[in-house]
Amino acid sequence: MERRTGVRDAEADGTATGPDPDARWLALLMHAAFFLLLGASLTRFLMRHPGEARTPWIIALSITLAVLYLLGPVLGSRPTPRRLTWLGVLVAVWMVLVVLAPSFAWCAVPLFYTGLRILPPRAALALVALLTAFVVAAQLRLATGFDPNLVLAPPAVAAVATAVFVHMQRQAVRQRDLAARQRELIDDLLRTRRELAATERREGTLAERQRLSMEIHDTLAQGLSSQQMLLQAADRTWTADPDAARRHVRTATGIAERNLAEARRFVHDLAPADLAEGGGLEAALHALAARESAQAQGALTVRCHVEGTPHAPLPDRVQSALLRIAQGALANVREHAGATAAGLTLTHLDDRVVLDIGDNGRGFTPEPGAPRATRATGAVRGHGLPAIRARVHQLGGTLTIESAPGEGTVLSAEIPLAPTALTTPEDPT
Secondary structure: OHHHHHHHHHHHOOEOOOEOHHHHHHHHHHHHHHHHHHHHHHHHHHHHOOOOOOHHHHHHHHHHHHHHHHHHHHOOOOOOHHHHHHHHHHHHHHHHHHHHOHHHHHHHHHHHHHHHHHOOHHHHHHHHHHHHHHHHHHHHHHOOOOOHHHHHHHHHHHHHHHHHHHHHHHHHHHHHHHHHHHHHHHHHHHHHHHHHHHHHHHHHHHHHHHHHHHHHHHHHHHHHHHHHHHHHHHHHHOOOOHHHHHHHHHHHHHHHHHHHHHHHHHHHOOOOHHHHOOOHHHHHHHHHHHHHHHHHOOOOEEEEEEEOOOOOOOOHHHHHHHHHHHHHHHHHHHHHHOOOEEEEEEEEOOOEEEEEEEEOOOOOOOOOOOOOEOOOOOOEOOOHHHHHHHHHHHOOOEEEEEEOOOOOEEEEEEEEOOHHHHOOOOOOO
């Protein structure tokens, strides 16, 4: 009841979620109709009954009714006690007029509208029935004989007027409900859009963190590990073999220079330093093989071989990923395989490029579902194989590992060169 009353109040003053042009025009039409009917009734009475004793009363009551009607909008549209009192006085004055002059009965039609938009539904219908009864009685008084039309026409008019108003009221309620649901839907869509944007930003941040962690692992972390081992070796041989210690220190210095270049490249654009020198992937792989061999000082020999010729330059993203894969794989060979020889083979095919990294180390038993196992012990390690898998997955490729205890290991990364594969969104997993 409160909700419907609120809708009725909103219709009466032409506002709910905003001005209602239909309600405003209907109110203006009813106001004009009331004063037109009131003026016509007063004119008819003065023409038919000039000079009667009741004429001053009819004129006074007509003016009072007009003034009371004009006070309606001033009192507001809510069914407050003052508003209800006004309506009661208005109807009472009209009833007195009808008793004195039945020609004022047709002023009831605008009063129907006033009662319907102010009172609760049941009270409004009771008022309509009362006004209709007065109209019927007035018409019968004016008739010279019994006329069925005078008995049936006023209730029919009242029923039609009431039905039209109730229908318009319900349509207004539906429209406002629909507008409210639309606003809620728009709010939900905007909120969902903001949440989706926030989620995408978080996922992008996580993906970038994952990528940076792999970049750091494959470059700076591996270089720092090599420096640590070389400096420890230099410390052990510093007194017994100063020349060997100096070689270790010089090698560690070279690694530090490479790490410094990588760090600067991270700050600049995160491109691998070897690729930034302009030689391309093949030159970078040859340089990587030579550097790994030099750092091992005879303990490990790394060779690089390239097969085929690319039909078009490899995308920077593919070149960077393959170089990082080679760095990560050789770091695993150096730290865990105990190998004396390793090889990098880059094969260019029509629709894909394949990078194979093989060694003659101790090997291991690959375990599906346990990509973090090390070559030697199966213990959990850091970003080695998981980082390689992630890089291959980001490019839509496949990673194959062939190994057995005592038989070395071959790691093969196959990257498709189709445009759809190279535009696959990065997956941080």
